[in-house]
Structures are given as structure tokens and as C-alpha cells.
Amino acid sequence: SALGLDGKHARSQAEAEEKSKAEEMQKAKQRLEAYQKREQGVTETLSGLLGPVGDDDTTAEMEEKHQEIKYITRESIGAGKRVLTIADTKGPGKIVLTQDLSNLESRTATNTYLKPKSYDDDAENKEEMPEATVHRGIIKLNLRNLHQCTVVVKCKIITGTIEISHCEDVTLIVEGDDATAATIQADLCTNLDIQFHDAPSGKNIPLRVRDTNSGPTTTLFWGQDVNDRIYHAGVSNLRVRTYRDGFVDLETTSDYKKNGAKAVGNAAAEEVQFVTSVIEDELITERVLKPGDSKEIKQGARPMTERELRELEKKKSQIEEALDEKLKDLIQIKEKNGGGAVVKEVEKKAVEKEEVIEEVYASATKEEIEAIVSSIEDQKAKGNEAFTSGEYAQAILLYTMALDEAARLPDVSNVTEKLSTSVVSEPLEQLFPRHVILSNRSACFLKLGHHEKALKDGSDAEILNPAYVKGVFRKGLALHAMGRYREAIDALAKAQKVEPKNKQIKQALQFAEVRLHQEMRKRMET
Numbered sequence: 001s002a003l004g005l006d007g008k009h010a011r012s013q014a015e016a017e018e019k020s021k022a023e024e025m026q027k028a029k030q031r032l033e034a035y036q037k038r039e040q041g042v043t044e045t046l047s048g049l050l051g052p053v054g055d056d057d058t059t060a061e062m063e064e065k066h067q068e069i070k071y072i073t074r075e076s077i078g079a080g081k082r083v084l085t086i087a088d089t090k091g092p093g094k095i096v097l098t099q100d101l102s103n104l105e106s107r108t109a110t111n112t113y114l115k116p117k118s119y120d121d122d123a124e125n126k127e128e129m130p131e132a133t134v135h136r137g138i139i140k141l142n143l144r145n146l147h148q149c150t151v152v153v154k155c156k157i158i159t160g161t162i163e164i165s166h167c168e169d170v171t172l173i174v175e176g177d178d179a180t181a182a183t184i185q186a187d188l189c190t191n192l193d194i195q196f197h198d199a200p201s202g203k204n205i206p207l208r209v210r211d212t213n214s215g216p217t218t219t220l221f222w223g224q225d226v227n228d229r230i231y232h233a234g235v236s237n238l239r240v241r242t243y244r245d246g247f248v249d250l251e252t253t254s255d256y257k258k259n260g261a262k263a264v265g266n267a268a269a270e271e272v273q274f275v276t277s278v279i280e281d282e283l284i285t286e287r288v289l290k291p292g293d294s295k296e297i298k299q300g301a302r303p304m305t306e307r308e309l310r311e312l313e314k315k316k317s318q319i320e321e322a323l324d325e326k327l328k329d330l331i332q333i334k335e336k337n338g339g340g341a342v343v344k345e346v347e348k349k350a351v352e353k354e355e356v357i358e359e360v361y362a363s364a365t366k367e368e369i370e371a372i373v374s375s376i377e378d379q380k381a382k383g384n385e386a387f388t389s390g391e392y393a394q395a396i397l398l399y400t401m402a403l404d405e406a407a408r409l410p411d412v413s414n415v416t417e418k419l420s421t422s423v424v425s426e427p428l429e430q431l432f433p434r435h436v437i438l439s440n441r442s443a444c445f446l447k448l449g450h451h452e453k454a455l456k457d458g459s460d461a462e463i464l465n466p467a468y469v470k471g472v473f474r475k476g477l478a479l480h481a482m483g484r485y486r487e488a489i490d491a492l493a494k495a496q497k498v499e500p501k502n503k504q505i506k507q508a509l510q511f512a513e514v515r516l517h518q519e520m521r522k523r524m525e526t
Contacts, residue, residue: 042139044081046072050093050149068093073100077138082106082158085142091149097141101155102178106135135390137178146170153179158390160202164189174199174222181222182388186232188270194230196222197243202388203227203443219477220504223250223278227302227388230277231288232256234270240283244503252276252283259285275305281501319373322431369409369431376405376432383440392444399441406434419460427465435461439471446477454478469498473505480508485516 049070072095077084082104086095137156143164150171153162160182164172167189174181175197182202186192204220222228223242232238238254254276261272273288286305304312383398406412409431418428438461445454455478461471476491492509499505 042081043083043085043142044077045085045087046076047086047088049086049095050089050091053088053090053145053147067091070095072097074104077101077104082139083142084138084140085144086146086151087142087144089145089149090147094150094152096152097138097155099154099176099178102137104137106139106158141181143167143170143172153181155179157181160388160390161185163187164192167192171195173197180204182225182228184230186230186235186238188234189232189238190236192235192237193239193241195241195243198245199242201225201228219508223283224504226277227384228277229275229302231273231275231303233273234261234268238276240276242278242283250278250281250283252285254285259287273303275303279307322429372405372408373432376402376437379405380437380440383437387440387444392447396441396444396448399437399444402437403434403441406432406437415464419463422459422463424463424466427467428463430464433465433468435464435468435471438464439468439474442471442474442478446474446481451478451481455482466494467498469495469502469505472498473508476512477508480512480515485512485519488512489516 050068068091070093072084072086084097084101089095135158137158139158141153141157141162143151143162144166146167148169150173152173152175154176156178157180160180162172162174162181162184164170164184164186165188167186169191170189171193172184173195175195177198177200179199180202181196181199184194186194199222201220201222201224203225221242221244230240232254234256236255236257240250240252240254241248242250254274256269256272256274259272259274261269261274263269274285275288276283276285278284286307288303288305289309379398379402383395383402386392386395386398411429411431414428415430415434438457442454442457442461445451445457455475458471458473458475458478461468462475464471466472472491472495476488476495479485479488479491489509489512492505492512496502496505496509
């Protein structure tokens with residue numbers, strides 16, 4: 001033991017590294033097991049709803065079978081169960097997840113480490129911690145080993161996630177204002193038909209009609225946001241359709257073999273991942289890049305395609321070019337002076353003239369600016385993930401942190417001056433597009449019913465870049481929610497002018513016009 005051979009201490013650096021890796025793997029395994037145990041504790045599994053999975057039936061036997069319909073309500077779910085798994089059943093028949101499931105409640109405990117922010121002499125300062133967040137609906141839906149049946153989803157899915165595996169001759173219909181299924185993962189299925197009937201996007205902001213008993217109205221339909229996606233691997237004969245007002249709007253088919261999936265090394269062809277999503281008003285299927293093919297370029301937690309990699313590379317190149325353009329004549333010299341940094345003016349010789357000119361120097365180097373931009377991107381990506389998960393308050397915090405980080409950029413004085421004028425004119429050239437974050441935060445405020453704050457962020461986004469349609473659109477939604485219909489129509493008309501083919505903007509504008517006419521009619525009657 002004196003020589004370190006007792007097994008407690010590594011005998012070499014390589015052995016120490018191996019031991020460290022083994023410990024990390026063990027910890028990861030324990031975390032995974034703990035997660036699986038927690039999920040099992042909240043999972044309700046409904047098996048054999050339409051009958052057991054047995055021998056194949058003949059066509060005559062299939063025709064004789066009764067087309068049974070099973071309705072799933074809150075009474076079908078055990079106490080505390082919020083993840084629903086429907087498994088091991090064979091039709092023909094239909095399983096309907098009713099809107100009643102949207103009334104299931106789940107509570108997210110408050111993070112006690114996050115204290116409410118306070119301001120000097122602010123009457124609205126709050127010292128108490130906010131209450132636990134209440135979410136309604138089921139957390140996730142799993143469909144496993146289903147055959148010859150239709151599953152209809154009409155309820156709210158908090159995470160917007162449906163996982164489908166080992167299914168054959170199955171139709172999945174997502175329909176209605178409540179049914180949010182932003183992300184679907186399908187694996188090892190045959191003859192899978194996925195339909196979205198006026199189903200909302202994962203980033204839909206329900207537009208409630210004032211002074212009526214009608215529920216929320218969808219303003220963003222599935223496929224109209226970049227995060228609305230169907231991932232699939234090993235799926236033969238996949239069909240995807242979106243419906244609007246009862247008619248097919250978009251349609252596509254896919255098959256992993258026809259898409260070129262091939263076995264590579266130990267990985268089977270069925271493991272090759274594809275994604276189907278709406279791109280420029282068309283349903284397109286693309287191959288998902290493997291982790292090592294993304295060249296260390298990230299876009300949050302979402303898997304990336306070759307097209308998206310090219311777009312991100314182009315965006316990165318544009319940012320670098322913009323930085324080079326802004327900093328090409330700027331030189332910074334820092335000297336220590338009592339612990340602080342002093343920026344000195346230096347002299348530079350002109351290329352064409354022998355005269356000496358005085359330069360104005362930046363407050364940050366190119367490397368420092370790139371580091372700040374990278375930090376902003378990280379906070380923004382985390383905010384987007386929180387939004388997708390329905391954690392709107394958390395998303396607001398992350399977007400605010402991103403904007404605070406952006407305030408460290410050298411162009412902050414130009415941004416502040418532009419916002420102080422409240423004048424909508426030409427887009428302001430920025431080192432980072434703050435209007436995107438403001439627009440995203442505006443969407444969060446709309447989700448939480450903070451319409452004035454949503455209006456402020458949407459208006460600021462428009463001031464910084466009037467051509468960014470989402471900022472103008474969310475400004476219009478905020479005005480509509482506040483009952484300021486005439487102003488809402490003006491804002492939504494501007495958004496439609498930027499994107500005249502955008503169905504979402506067109507519908508919101510029609511809602512605002514209807515509400516304005518109703519309001520005018522009421523005034524005339526009184």
C-alpha cells in the first residue's frame with residue numbers, strides 16, 4: 001500500500017483518467033436510472049384498449065370486426081399520472097384523447113435560489129417568492145406497438161412531445177386549439193399517417209375573443225414555426241398532412257430506404273435520423289447530421305440538418321464580416337494603471353497620405369465582442385428551449401439575461417439612443433440583433449397575459465428593425481389583447497405588408513377587423 005498498489009490510488013495518469021471516466025459514466029447511469037424511475041412514477045400505461053396484439057387477421061375477419069371507439073378522459077388516468085402511454089393493441093378502431101385531459105394539473109415548484117429582482121424606490125417590489133407554476137394537460141404521449149388503428153389527440157400536451165415506436169398501419173390525428181404536438185419522434189414504424197387538423201404550433205399564442213364565451217383561437221398553426229418537427233428513423237411509408245378548415249393544405253410522403261438510409265459500421269440503416277418540417281410553405285424531409293458532422297456549430301438542443309448548418313455558417317460569416325467592418329480602423333491599447341484599464345489614443349499613418357490623423361478607438365477588442373455575442377447566443381438558445389417547454393417565466397428570465405449581456409457591446413449607446421426616439425425608420429445596424437430577443441420575450445409576456453410588457457417589447461423590436469415581421473406582429477397581438485383594435489389593425493397591416501403571404505398574420509388581421517366592427521356596432525346601438 002505504501003507504493004500505491006492498494007487499488008485506492010491510480011498508478012499512472014492514464015489509469016487516473018480511465019478511473020475518472022468510469023466514475024462519470026457511473027454517475028450518468030445513476031442519473032438516467034433516477035430519471036426513468038421518476039418518469040415511471042408519473043406514467044399511466046393503457047394496454048390492449050382495442051384488443052390484444054395477436055395473429056394476423058384475414059381481410060374478411062377485419063371487415064367483420066366492429067370499429068370500436070375508446071375515449072380517454074381524466075377518469076382513465078390514475079392519481080398523479082401525467083405521462084400517458086398507449087401500448088400493445090390492435091384494431092380496427094379509434095382511440096380519442098379528449099379535451100378533458102387538458103384539465104389535468106401539474107405543478108412546478110419555485111426555484112428558491114431565484115429571488116425576485118427589486119429596484120430602488122419601486123412600489124412594485126416583491127420580497128415574497130412567487131407561487132408554484134401550474135401546468136395543465138398531459139406531460140407527454142407515448143404510442144408503442146399499435147396496429148391498424150387511429151389515435152386522435154384533442155388535449156394539451158405540456159411538452160408538445162409525442163413518441164411513436166413499433167407501430168403498423170396507424171393514423172395519428174392532432175386536431176383542435178388545445179392539441180399542441182410541436183415535436184413528434186417516430187421510430188421503426190410501417191404505414192404511419194400523421195395529420196394536423198388546424199392544430200396549433202408549439203409557439204402558438206392563443207388569441208382569446210373578448211366578451212364572448214368562445215375559447216382560445218389558434219394564431220400560429222403547426223409548421224409555421226421552425227421548431228415544429230417530425231423526427232423519424234426506420235419508418236417505412238410515412239405520410240404527413242396538414243389540414244386547414246377541413247382541406248389538405250400541405251402533404252408529403254417519406255420512406256427511410258428511399259431517402260437513402262444505409263448501414264454504416266455498427267449503425268443499422270434504421271438508425272439514420274430524418275426530420276420532416278415546413279420550409280417555405282412546403283413539407284420537406286431532410287437528413288439529420290450526426291453530432292460529429294456539425295463542425296462544432298450549435299443551434300441549441302435541436303438536431304441540425306445540412307441546410308441549417310450552411311445557414312448558420314453563413315450567419316457566422318456575416319457576423320464576422322460585420323465585426324471586421326466595424327473594427328477595421330479601430331485599435332485598442334490597454335495599459336495597467338492602478339488595477340484599471342486606460343484606453344489611449346494612438347496615431348496612425350494614412351495609406352495614401354503622409355499626414356498623421358487622430359483615431360477614435362473601440363471600448364472592446366474583436367475577441368471580446370465575439371465572446372459577448374457567443375454568450376448572448378447561449379442565453380437566447382436556452383430561452384428558446386424554455387419557451388418550447390412552456391416555461392415562459394423562465395424564458396423571460398433567460399431572454400432578459402441575454403439583453404443584459406448585449407448591453408456590454410460597444411454599440412449599446414446607439415441602441416439606447418434609437419429606442420429613446422421611439423421613431424420607426426430604417427433598421428439599426430447592430431452587433432447582435434436585439435430585436436429578435438425582444439420579439440421572443442414579447443411572445444412570453446403574451447403567453448402570461450402581461451400585454452403592456454408584450455407591447456413594449458414588440459414596439460422596441462419594431463423600432464430597432466421594422467423589417468423584422470415577428471416584432472411588428474407581436475405588437476399587433478398585444479394591442480388586440482388590450483382591446484385597442486384600430487391600433488392593432490395598423491400594426492398587423494404593416495406586418496402583412498412585409499409578409500403578404502403569411503396566413504397567420506392574415507388571420508390575426510381579420511380577427512382585429514371583426515372585433516373593431518363589433519365594437520363600433522355596439523357604440524352605434526347605445
